[in-house]
Amino acid sequence: MTTTTTLQAPFRYDVVGSLLRPASLKKAHAQLAAGEITREQEITIQQTEIKRIVEKQVQLGLKAVTDGEFSRSWWHLDFLWGLTGVGKYDYHKSYKFKGDHTRTDNAELVGKVAYNPDHPFFAAFKYLQSLVPAGVLAKQTIPSPTMLFRDNRSDNWAQFYDSWDAYLTDLATAYHETIQHFYDLGCRYVQLDDTTWAFLISKLNDDQEDHAKYTKMAEDAVTVINAALKDLPADLTVTTHICRGNFKSTYLFSGSYDVVAPYLGQLNYDGLFLEYDNQRAGGFEVLDQIWNHDDHKQIVLGLITSKFPELENPADVKARIQAASEKVPLSNLALSTQCGFASTEEGNQLTEAQQWAKLNLVIATAQDVWPED
Template sequence: MTESTLTRPFRYDVVGSLLRPTVLKQAHAQLAAGEITADEALTIQQTEIKRIVDEQVKLGLHAVTDGEFSRSWWHLDFLWGLTGVGKYDYHQSYKFKGDHTRTDNAELVGKIAYNPDHPFFKAFTYLQSIVPDGVLAKQTIPSPTMLFRDNRSDNWSQFYDSWDAYLTDLAAAYHATIQHFYDLGCRYIQLDDTTWAFLISQLNNTDLSATDHAHFEQVAKDSVTVINAALQDLPSDLTVTTHICRGNFKSTYLFSGSYDVVAKYLGQLKYDGLFLEYDNQRAGNFDVLDQIWNGDANKRIVLGLITSKFPQLEDTEQLKARIQEAAIKVPLANLALSTQCGFASTEEGNQLTETDQWHKLQLVIETAKAVWPEA
């Protein structure tokens, strides 16, 4: 990152997904049922994307997303678009607290590779075309680590002589994909990642065997390796961040636990910023925040202090106090604010209204401006 791009992540920032309006959900259902054409569904989709982009701009966000309106899942739709990845029915759902998801999943069907015709490129091109001057089109995709979890890489030995060779191809596919987003005009991209929260839940398990503990430590090391390889030698004016997610489905969650067991690994990641969930006690305290930041003057930690799961608005003074508490560990200049996650990591969405969603983002903006007047 060059000094000129230290403004990103922005003092007040958006994680990515937004609540899908009923008209969009209906259009996707009608398309699946053969009741409308793909072009008709796309027209509705783009109309709704334009509407929510305009709303984000009106709020005053410096970076806006398409709400992830062109996908059903925050991760699977992207993974299915890579060469060497197929779709299948896992016959198991993600076990969220009090709820469960559909059983879609991804699996290796060949060697992993960059796909120049990935559908996300067309989606970004449309977003870029409607974002006004002075506002960035922010692209979100899942982290490459999502392709060696949840049985998605079980078939690796059918196509590779070694696990390391698979990781090398995975990193190369991501590097080429990110570079192509850049070539299309993207200057701000975020890699969403639930792997670290999964590892937190495993490594905090006191009943874990020594063998299993060593396995999960190796997953953490492999995660650092593949992410950093994917980020190596990207253009200096491209900002790449990550969002460390604990699961976000219909206002429920998957994982709990403090960052302390993975802090040393997070501190090694070559991201320009990390969006960290800190909206409740499940996330722990700020004790290891300095380890995650790792003294990098060109890196920002985005505090996800405002929940996207529920409509109740947090108290502004308490938010400001928590930011000052975090500033004991990381300089205030290297901190920023967001919601803890997006509002609809899947098309089902969280249990709040669109009006609630905009109020939450307005609270992010107003609080950040109070803490960082230059924002």
């Protein structure tokens, strides 16, 4: 993990990951599915749009940029399907967002989980890296390994493993080797996106009957994440985004971080992106517990929503940063949108121009708060 001399990211103003898919890319995906264009033609369109949005992020002044997750349809499933031992199937159930529902794709174990040297995300990263100018980091986002705990994805683990702990060991190893390969390709900034903690907030607060089950899930999450991060190169920054669900401007989970704060404080990340765009997340009371008084760790406050186009009042955002600094030193805080703009290819309910305005607000506000940076 990083040290004080090598830490570059997260930056005072940072981008979570996904960006709105343009109409041309959505059309290309539909045409590919219908057999009207080849995979090579779809990739050409995809890369043209990635080049455009990378140039826009650099123009805005972001110090880390992503490919908008344009090479995937789902923020999590496309990555999981690329691991050895993980297959795709129709779950026949959608994810129940507030007021909407998703497609029914899912992932399941079809063998022992392992690192795949031919994972398609590696080629996608190499293209992103080829576009990024000097002085700007190519940020790679992938789902947390905990996403293979939930939603029936590991129900059949006993078909392939003698114990649950053996499965967790393989899962951590697969992630460690995957992250290491991103590093070998030149990546110095990886983010693990994770809805598991928000799921656990709801369960630990509301499901007292199965409280022990969800406590064990939290403990296993700490174990597998920290094992995946152990002994990674010192100049690699690894952060996480604690997501509460993001689909067509809706959400999945609510509740204060207080019940998961003790676990979040144990995670060996360089930074945590926390959603704080509305009252559903609670207050800042447990921020110091999540930060855990680690001078190397950054807390990135997601105070500006990516779900709706209305721009927040900069004075209000600055006041909330100041309130957070009562729990975590200002030098260990940063700012972002609360989530990405399109965790699935459908995207949130705002325009691309409104998306750029949101990111510009993040940058301008952070520059006012941390002028020395």
